[in-house]
Amino acid sequence: MKTPLYYALFLPLTLIASLNAQAQYAAFPATPWGYEAHDQRCLLEQTFPSTGAVARFEQRNGQRLTFELVNQLFQPLSSPTQVYAAPPVWRHDRPLRLLGKTTRQRGTTPFRFSAELAEQMLVSLENGNAALLSYPDLIAPAPGQTAATDPVHRQITLTPAFLSPALIDFRSCVIQLAQFDVNKLDLMEIRFNYGSADLDRKDREMLDQLVNRLPVDQEIKSIRLSGFTDSGGLAHQNSEMARMRVLSVANHLISAGIDPAIIDSRYSGGGKPRYSNRTATGRAGNRRVDIELIR
Incomplete structure (x- = not known):
């Protein structure tokens, strides 16, 4: 299957090493952005099939934007997480930009961002950047070992939403919500x-x-x-x-x-x-x- 030109242009795979050249990284492939509308709320979602994770922006009527990542397959450690805006690979002259830091929690919803961080990240995605969530985790125990030992820096990459039909629908939905009592x-x-x-x-x-x-x-x-x-x-x-x-x-x-x-x-x-x-x-x-x- 051929990789769509959109991802060839925008997916910042080469930026993994720029975060920490000495660390071991694991990244997860993602599907295109999707849009859903439910009772008085608008959803913009991206899934990661290899882990079962779903990244979700949600706008409810009368409330601020929220972001969460739901993960059913692996339970990461509770530790600090850095959120970066990563420019597309053709803008290699631009460095990563730190959007903020958050704490990853145990459980099936390890990431819940503040409204401020969620809004910054969505604007960055809309402007053609990727969003990188980087955090330390443990590698599964090797055969014969009883516990995980070597740390690994995992990275979740939310692909850019620039010109995404789902983002256009999401923004339209949010505008409509704002008009309703x-x-x-x-x-x-x-x-x-x-x-x-x-x-x-x-x-x-x-x-x-x-x-x-x-x-x-x-x-x-x-x-x-x-x-x-x-x-x-x-x-x-x-x-x-x-x-x-x-x-x-x-x-x-x-x-x-x-x-x-x-x-x-x-x-x-x-x-x-x-x-x-x-x-x-x-x-x-x-x-x-x-x-x-x-x-």
Whole structure:
């Protein structure tokens, strides 16, 4: 199998010796970066098949970026780890740059970086550098020995993410997360003027936020639209107005790319007021479409 040109240009294998010429190093090959979106979080991952390790950047709604490395196969010693930014091999004039230090822990998640270090490392990867995690470990016991003896410097190399489709998707996902107030979007209401089923600019912007959220929150199964009116007018007129208001909202969502099959439309006219119809403020609140996200 031929090595892709991308890795031939960027994978900094020649930099292993530059960290410590006297030490013995073991490096692990990695797969290309991958992207996933789950409920209110974005993931950028790279796996190391020979060890079963997974390096993961995670951005959750309302929180700072995190980085962790999950490792199921080997349990490294608890010891200091240096994190370097390594330029591509064609920039051999540039030295390694120390991004920070951390402590590797025992267990299946030996690396959990601070938000500051995680953000520095992701920016460095985005700029075309590799990230090197270098730490001392022990070689497995030789035949006839009961304990490991000779230390080995292990190195985990995260390959550059420059121009990676996964990174582009990840950054887009993070931008979308920043636009959402989760509590407001789970149950929204669009209000209407008296006798009208028209959406104004603010209504359309709110619905567009909902459309942008759906690719991020993959647990949403359907969108329930419930139309209402105030108590003015005849019952059949109110029912028709409620239907038209639901239709306005549904049509906007569909025109923005929402699958009509996941839209559940209901309307009941003025028969189920949320607010008192005795005041102008209450009647304005009853002229609405409720939007509920069903999981």
